[in-house]
Amino acid sequence: MQTLYRRLLRLMPRLGVEVTDLAPGAALVSRSTARYSVTGADKSTWIVRRTKNGAADDTGGGSAVRLGESGAVLLMDGAAREDERRLQLAAAEYLCTQHVAAMLDLYGVNCVFDVGANTGQYARRLRRLGYRGRIVSFEPAPETFARLEQAAASDPDWRVYPCALGREDTAAALHTGWKTMNSLLAPSDYGKDRYGRFATSDTAQIPVRRLDGIMDEALEGLAGPRPFLKMDTQGYDLEVFAGAGERIAEFVGLQSEVAVLRLYEGSPPMAEAIAAYETGGFGITGMYPVTREATTGRVIEFDCVMMRADAAPTP
Template sequence: MQTLYRRLLRLMPRLGLQVTDLGPGTAVVSRRGRRIRTPLGPGADLLVRNDGRYSVSDAGKDAWLVLRGRAPAAGSPAPEWTGVPLGDTGARLLIDRRADADERKIQLAAAEYLCSQHVTAMLELYGVNCVFDVGANTGQYARRLRRLGYTGRIVSFEPTSNAFARLRDAAAGDPDWQVHHCGLGREDTATSIHVGWKTMNSLLPPSDYGRDRYPRFATTRTEQIEIRRLDSVMDEALDGIKDPRPYLKMDTQGYDLEVFAGAGVRVADFVGLQSEVAVLRLYEGSPPMSEAVAAYEAEGFDITGMYPVTREAATGRVVEFDCVMMRAKSAPAKD
């Protein structure tokens, strides 16, 4: 004898509803579209509208990766995914095992992601409400901050004409993103910058090591630019912000310490900073990492994160780090 439950399930299709029976006492009722039950493993099933549009890969204990797209044809190799638990955080890193063929690439990609997450966390922890984006290029850093949820003011500085035009366009729809067509340095002046090196335009000439590493340094042209001191632009940048808590990001291809020096005594206003520091110098006259970090530490900043930006493929040596530093005494008091 049919139970009332079974009789109701049989009635559903007559009402235009699709029923997927998952087992005793369990069914899924949907308004439209055929649902198909795809077994994942012991005690787990996937319910999809059309199993031909999804593929499922085992990604470790009690974890599966569901990809939109047709499942591999019979006899063809399935994607090989592995799930790596990230300590006791509850997070899991999913890696296509083919990525192991280029360890350096995956390590640098992971470092970039972790650096962005760390910076976002520090901006929130220290209550940062204005980010000085020095060496903004076309606005990549600022756009990343917005994607990661930062809603405070951004003030970007880019001296080269082509990059600034794109930066201005990127910021056009963001009322709290200011852009300035100038560079920052130790003194107010006009000078020339090497351009045509994509994101690596610099006021400094390339070192012998830099020329060997990057063919783009073989040819160059220069452009006249304006340089201003950081302390001369701070009042304008922070205008209208109650209790300013600024953060200084510098990516100026070997010129970061000159930018920092231009802050003068007002460097004390910053709760944190981010600087690209060089282990292997790409530019003639740029400071080594030890000198740059020591200068920042002397002004009260402490390292909270170091993330490799570039590494040599042949030796594994790090060329540059993104160094994140915060002023510990500026951290909010614990309740």
């Protein structure tokens, strides 16, 4: 989805059409009322055009599939149709980000705690989706934090902290050199079999803080705080959650990466993590696959979005 599409992308909203890349050869087009179809101009370009009947289009080696009565169309070329796993995961990521943005808006969230921020991908995505509230990001790996700090420098309401969050205030050894998979936990045997990057690692001593000890500073200046907790800490999410103590009741929602097949030693199974979140007053609003085994199709991890129903706005 490059070249001509990139040039046309800025014009699409004027026609009421939005085009979102999912993966090479696949995209999602959304429009609430008008009819349209797509033509594959070449292997990396889609041309969106209006039609009279809104029928699926198979010209140019591409296809357009209507997604029920949603007013959206899934665009695919032959390669995208053949790579089912890649397409499914890309679609799940898109649906998850759209759902989170909708929940932040519905619940009036004005502060997102971005725990395990890496270089700020999650925060930048929220901004692209229209979230304008405060973001507070935590990233303990020194080199990665430097890139996060640079990403946030031009955003006055995006704060960054060079630490991990956990059950207690302490110092710990972080396994580094695993790119987006750096963790305070060692890899499991299953993780070692799946990812070659786990074969070697360096460690860095990093500070760990409790969430409840940093909340006042993070929420300072907000009238009527409505925080949301996003956790992506490579097996350490439940420790972050525990570090909120009784103040977890102040959060209107959360997002956690929960594992069906554990990549890290000591990480909780999915059922244990979800049970703890439910005990804390949160209910599931969405589950989206993050990774799947190519050979078996089994889901390894889900992004689980949960909200506190009693915090929802009154109709």
